Amino acid sequence: MTLEATDCLVKLYEEHHNLEDYQGGVPRWCTGCGDSGILTAVQRLCRDNDLAPERTVFVSGIGCSSRLPHYMKTYGFHGIHGRALPVAEGIKLARPDLDVFVSTGDGDCCSIGAAHWIHAIRYNMNMVVMLHDNHVYGLTKKQASPTSPLGFKSNTTPRGSTLLPLNPLTVTLGVQNVSFVAQAVDWIPELLYEILAAAYKHKGLSFVRILQRCPQYLPKMFDPWLQDPQKSLILTHDRGVRPSAGLAKIYRNQQEHDPSDINRAREIASLEDPIPVGILYQNPDVPRYEELRNAGQLRTADYIKAGLEAEFDKFTIWPDGHDAPAA
Amino acid sequence: MNEVLTSDRPKARAGEAASAKKVVTLDETVVEIISDSGEGAQRCGQSLGAIAAKSGNGVWTVEIIPAEIQPPARSVAGASGNRIRIGSHRITNGGDEADLVVAFNEQVLLGRVRAGELKPGCIILLESMWRTNRNAAIAESYVSTHDQLVKAGYRVYEVPLELECRKLVKDPRKGKNMFVLGMLCSIYSLDLELGREQIAIAFGKKDHKVIESNTALLEAGFAWAEANLDLKYEIPGVPVTAPRMVMNGNTALALGVLASGMDICAMYPITPATSASHYLSDCFEKVGGIVHQAEDEISACAFAVGASYASKCTVTITSGPGLSLKQEAIGLAVMAEIPLVVINVQRGGPSTGQPTKPEQGDLFAAMFGSHGDAPKIIMATSTIEDCFYSVITARKLAETFNMVVVILSDANLATAQQPFPRPTFSEDWLAPPLDQAPVPAGARPYDWDPVTGLKRRFIPGQPGGMYTLTGLAHDRDSHVAYDPAVNEESHRSRSLKLAAFQRTLKPPAVFGDTEGDLLVVGWGSTKGAIEEAVTRLRAEGRKVGSIHLQFIQPMASGIKEIMQRYKKVMTVENNWSDDPKDEIINEDNRRYGQLAFILRSRFLIDIDCWTEDRARPIKPGTIVAALRAKLAQ
Known part of the structure; x- marks a missing residue:
C-alpha cells in the first residue's frame, strides 16, 4: 500500500497522541499521595513515546498503587492481591506485541506476591515494573509492610514493628537473570520520568522501585530526604540518567556509576544513607522468556491439523493391525 | 542396557507351537503384573494392553502405582504394575478381581492379596528365585507365603524368571518384564509378532541392541511358557475395521488441548495431573503452542487468566490441592468474565491425601470453591475418548459465554488406557483468530444482554475498546461501582449465562x-x-x-x-x-x-x-x- 504525502501527514497526525489520550478516571488518591506523581510521569512517558493506547496494558494487583490502571485511558487489568506479575506475564506471553506496565505496592509485590516477584525477574519478560513503595499498607488502613521501618507503630504493630525492613533493591539484584534495576523517588519528578523512560526503553524486565510518600499514614517518613538533598545519592552515567543543570545544583551528591557493574550495583543497593537514585544495573543481553519460548507464533488451522494428525498416528491402530498407515 | 549372551533363539509364534494343550476360550479376563518399582511391570502391562487392542480385543488398563518413587524393595506397599482387562467386547473399566497375576516377589503379591484384588482360585505366576535366597529370612518369607497361598486355594506356578533371563542377559532386573510379556502372549494365544512390534515402539529411540535383547527375552518367555505351562487361553477379538487410538486419559486431555486450538497451557507440577502436561510439553510446541510451568499453582492460574484476557482462551491443568490454590484467580475470571479452562484431575483428598489414587472428591470444590457467588460451568469426563472431546467443548463454551469451565477427570481415567475411534479433524474445533477490529462507537465492555447475561469481550489491541478490567464490582463501563442496583445487575448477568447455556443442553441418555x-x-x-x-x-x-x-x-x-x-x-x-x-x-x-x-x-x-x-x-x-x-x- 502506498500513501500520498498528505495522507501520511494526516495519518501521523491521527496517530499522534496527547496527554489527554492517556488520562482515564479522576484519581481518588489522597492529596499529596506519591502515586499521583508516578501517574503523571507514566502518562508523559506514554505521550512522549506515542504509545498506541489500544496496544498498551497497565496491570496491577490490589492496594492504593494498584488503582493506577483506572486512571489511564489504555487497556488496564486491576486484578487480585499479589498476582499482578503472573497476570502481566500471561498477557505478554500471549501477546508479545503489547506494551505491558505493572503497578504494584510494597505489600502486593514484597509480601503476598513475593514468590512471583522473584520469578518475574528470572523470566525477564519485556515489561516495566513499578514498585510503588510507601512502606505501609494504605488501602487497608495502616498496617506494617515488609518495607516499613523498624519500630513503625501501625494497627498491627501498636508497640512498633519488630523486624528490619526488607530491601527490594538488594533482593532483586540477587536474582539470576536480573536485567534492569533502578530507584526513583516521587519528589524528584524529573528523575522519576527519566528513569521510567530508560526502563521503558530497556528490553527485558525493568524493575523500578519508587519511594513514595503516604501523607495519610507515614506523613513524615521521607522528611529527612526532602529537607536534605545530600541524603540522596544521584547515580549518573551516559548509559544511565543525568540530572539537568538546575537539578544538579540542588542534588550535589552525585556519583558516576556504570550500570553494567553488578557488584558495585549491589553495594549501592545496600546503602541506607544516602539513598541511591538512578539506574543501578542494566544488562540488555539477558534473554527474554517470551523470545526463548517463541511466543506469538502464527498458528494456522493446517499447521495445527498436521501436528495433531502426527500425534494421532502415534496412538493409532490401523485396521490391518499394524502401527503405520497402510500406504 | 542388556547384552545378548546367546543367539539361541526359539522361533515360536502363536499357533506354531506344537502344543497339545487344551485351549480354553474366554469372554474376558483380568491380568495383573506386579513388581517392585523399576522392574518394568508397568511397561509389560501396557505392552500387553496394546497387543490385545491390536488383536481387536476390548481393553482397559489400570496402573498400580506406589506413592513413592522408590519404595523399599520387596515391600507390601511397594507394588508397582498394571492391571489389564481384556475382552471379546468393549471394555469400559478395570473389572473385578484378577484372574491371573504375575508377581516378581511374594511381598508385592501379598499387598494385592490383602487388598482383595485376587479372585478365589486365581492363577499366580510367582518368581521362584527367592526360594533359594541366601538371606534365610527372605527364603523363609517366600516359602511360607507360597504355602499359605496354595493353602488358600490359589493356583500357584513357580516360575524361574531370574534363572531363565540370566541365560540371555546380565541383569535380569531390566528384562524380566519382556520375558513375562512373552509368557503372557503364549498363555493368551497372542501373536508374538505384535509383541516384537511393541518392543520396537517402546525402545525405538534406544540402541538397536536393546531392541534385540528385549526381543530375545520376549521369545524366550513365550517358548518357556509353551514348554512348561499347561495354561492356554484364547479371547477372540473383533477385527479392527476403522482406525482406533489407544491412550490414557491424561494423554487424551493433552491432545484435546492441542485440538481445541488453545495457544497456552499454564501449569505447576502436581500428581496425577502432570503427565498430561508432560505429554503436552512434548507435542504442543511442535505446533506453536506453549506450556508454561509457573512458579506455583496460583501463578499458573493468574498467568492463564492474563493470557486469556489478552488473547484466546487459555487452559490450566491441576489436581486437588492445586485447585484449592487457584480458587482466588478463578473467582477473578468469573467476576471479570474472562474465558478460562481449568482441568482438575482429581486424586484422593483432603490435603495431600492419596496423590496417585482416584477419588471423586472435588465436585464441591469445583462448584463452590471461590468465595462469593461464582457461577462456572462444571463438566466431568467419563471415558478416555471423552477426555479428548471435553477439552474442545470446554474451550468453546468458555469463549462463547466468557466463563470459567472446569473439567473434572480423575486418577482412574488419568492412567487407564482404552481404545476409541480415531477422531476426524474438524476446523470447528479450533478457536477463531483474535478479534482486533475497532470496537463500535458506544459499545461498552460489560453490555450485559438483559435476557442471557451475555456480553462481548474486548481484547487488547482493539481500537476504541480500552477499558480497565477489575475484580471489584463494576458497571457496564467496567468502572468500579458500589451502587446496589449495579451490584445486583452484574450478579444477575453472570448467573443468567449458566441458564442461557443450560437451555441448549439435552437430557442425558438413559x-x-x-x-x-x-x-x-x-x-x-x-x-x-x-x-x-x-x-x-x-x-x-x-x-x-x-x-x-x-x-x-x-x-x-x-x-x-x-x-x-x-x-x-x-x-x-x-x-x-x-x-x-x-x-x-x-x-x-x-x-x-x-x-x-x-x-x-x-x-x-x-x-x-x-x-x-x-x-x-x-x-x-x-x-x-x-x-x-x-x-x-
Whole structure:
C-alpha cells in the first residue's frame, strides 16, 4: 500500500497522541499521595513515546498503587492481591506485541506476591515494573509492610514493628537473570520520568522501585530526604540518567556509576544513607522468556491439523493391525 | 542396557507351537503384573494392553502405582504394575478381581492379596528365585507365603524368571518384564509378532541392541511358557475395521488441548495431573503452542487468566490441592468474565491425601470453591475418548459465554488406557483468530444482554475498546461501582449465562431400563463400572437403569422426569458419604455423596447415595452388590 504525502501527514497526525489520550478516571488518591506523581510521569512517558493506547496494558494487583490502571485511558487489568506479575506475564506471553506496565505496592509485590516477584525477574519478560513503595499498607488502613521501618507503630504493630525492613533493591539484584534495576523517588519528578523512560526503553524486565510518600499514614517518613538533598545519592552515567543543570545544583551528591557493574550495583543497593537514585544495573543481553519460548507464533488451522494428525498416528491402530498407515 | 549372551533363539509364534494343550476360550479376563518399582511391570502391562487392542480385543488398563518413587524393595506397599482387562467386547473399566497375576516377589503379591484384588482360585505366576535366597529370612518369607497361598486355594506356578533371563542377559532386573510379556502372549494365544512390534515402539529411540535383547527375552518367555505351562487361553477379538487410538486419559486431555486450538497451557507440577502436561510439553510446541510451568499453582492460574484476557482462551491443568490454590484467580475470571479452562484431575483428598489414587472428591470444590457467588460451568469426563472431546467443548463454551469451565477427570481415567475411534479433524474445533477490529462507537465492555447475561469481550489491541478490567464490582463501563442496583445487575448477568447455556443442553441418555425399580446416577470415571453393573442386574431380570451426567453445572432439563420413572434413585460415587448403618448416623446428620447432595437440593427428591472411598476404582461387582441391597430395601 502506498500513501500520498498528505495522507501520511494526516495519518501521523491521527496517530499522534496527547496527554489527554492517556488520562482515564479522576484519581481518588489522597492529596499529596506519591502515586499521583508516578501517574503523571507514566502518562508523559506514554505521550512522549506515542504509545498506541489500544496496544498498551497497565496491570496491577490490589492496594492504593494498584488503582493506577483506572486512571489511564489504555487497556488496564486491576486484578487480585499479589498476582499482578503472573497476570502481566500471561498477557505478554500471549501477546508479545503489547506494551505491558505493572503497578504494584510494597505489600502486593514484597509480601503476598513475593514468590512471583522473584520469578518475574528470572523470566525477564519485556515489561516495566513499578514498585510503588510507601512502606505501609494504605488501602487497608495502616498496617506494617515488609518495607516499613523498624519500630513503625501501625494497627498491627501498636508497640512498633519488630523486624528490619526488607530491601527490594538488594533482593532483586540477587536474582539470576536480573536485567534492569533502578530507584526513583516521587519528589524528584524529573528523575522519576527519566528513569521510567530508560526502563521503558530497556528490553527485558525493568524493575523500578519508587519511594513514595503516604501523607495519610507515614506523613513524615521521607522528611529527612526532602529537607536534605545530600541524603540522596544521584547515580549518573551516559548509559544511565543525568540530572539537568538546575537539578544538579540542588542534588550535589552525585556519583558516576556504570550500570553494567553488578557488584558495585549491589553495594549501592545496600546503602541506607544516602539513598541511591538512578539506574543501578542494566544488562540488555539477558534473554527474554517470551523470545526463548517463541511466543506469538502464527498458528494456522493446517499447521495445527498436521501436528495433531502426527500425534494421532502415534496412538493409532490401523485396521490391518499394524502401527503405520497402510500406504 | 542388556547384552545378548546367546543367539539361541526359539522361533515360536502363536499357533506354531506344537502344543497339545487344551485351549480354553474366554469372554474376558483380568491380568495383573506386579513388581517392585523399576522392574518394568508397568511397561509389560501396557505392552500387553496394546497387543490385545491390536488383536481387536476390548481393553482397559489400570496402573498400580506406589506413592513413592522408590519404595523399599520387596515391600507390601511397594507394588508397582498394571492391571489389564481384556475382552471379546468393549471394555469400559478395570473389572473385578484378577484372574491371573504375575508377581516378581511374594511381598508385592501379598499387598494385592490383602487388598482383595485376587479372585478365589486365581492363577499366580510367582518368581521362584527367592526360594533359594541366601538371606534365610527372605527364603523363609517366600516359602511360607507360597504355602499359605496354595493353602488358600490359589493356583500357584513357580516360575524361574531370574534363572531363565540370566541365560540371555546380565541383569535380569531390566528384562524380566519382556520375558513375562512373552509368557503372557503364549498363555493368551497372542501373536508374538505384535509383541516384537511393541518392543520396537517402546525402545525405538534406544540402541538397536536393546531392541534385540528385549526381543530375545520376549521369545524366550513365550517358548518357556509353551514348554512348561499347561495354561492356554484364547479371547477372540473383533477385527479392527476403522482406525482406533489407544491412550490414557491424561494423554487424551493433552491432545484435546492441542485440538481445541488453545495457544497456552499454564501449569505447576502436581500428581496425577502432570503427565498430561508432560505429554503436552512434548507435542504442543511442535505446533506453536506453549506450556508454561509457573512458579506455583496460583501463578499458573493468574498467568492463564492474563493470557486469556489478552488473547484466546487459555487452559490450566491441576489436581486437588492445586485447585484449592487457584480458587482466588478463578473467582477473578468469573467476576471479570474472562474465558478460562481449568482441568482438575482429581486424586484422593483432603490435603495431600492419596496423590496417585482416584477419588471423586472435588465436585464441591469445583462448584463452590471461590468465595462469593461464582457461577462456572462444571463438566466431568467419563471415558478416555471423552477426555479428548471435553477439552474442545470446554474451550468453546468458555469463549462463547466468557466463563470459567472446569473439567473434572480423575486418577482412574488419568492412567487407564482404552481404545476409541480415531477422531476426524474438524476446523470447528479450533478457536477463531483474535478479534482486533475497532470496537463500535458506544459499545461498552460489560453490555450485559438483559435476557442471557451475555456480553462481548474486548481484547487488547482493539481500537476504541480500552477499558480497565477489575475484580471489584463494576458497571457496564467496567468502572468500579458500589451502587446496589449495579451490584445486583452484574450478579444477575453472570448467573443468567449458566441458564442461557443450560437451555441448549439435552437430557442425558438413559442406559438400561428407561423405567423401573432403580435409577443409578453417576458422573465421571465410574461410568463403565456402573453400566456394567446395570447390565449384570438386568440379566438377572431386575428393572434397573442409569444416567451419567456430563454437565453437573448447569444440569440439563429432563433429569427430574427421568428420575420420576423409577421407584428408587441412587447415586454411585467414588467419594465419602456417611453410612446410615453407623451407630450415630441418622437422617439429620448423614452426609451424602457430593452429586447426591446437589441432586437432592435441586430436585427435592429423596435421592440416596452409595459411595466407596477406598482410593481405588470402584469395581462393577461391588456396585452390583450395592444395587442389590438398595433394591432389597
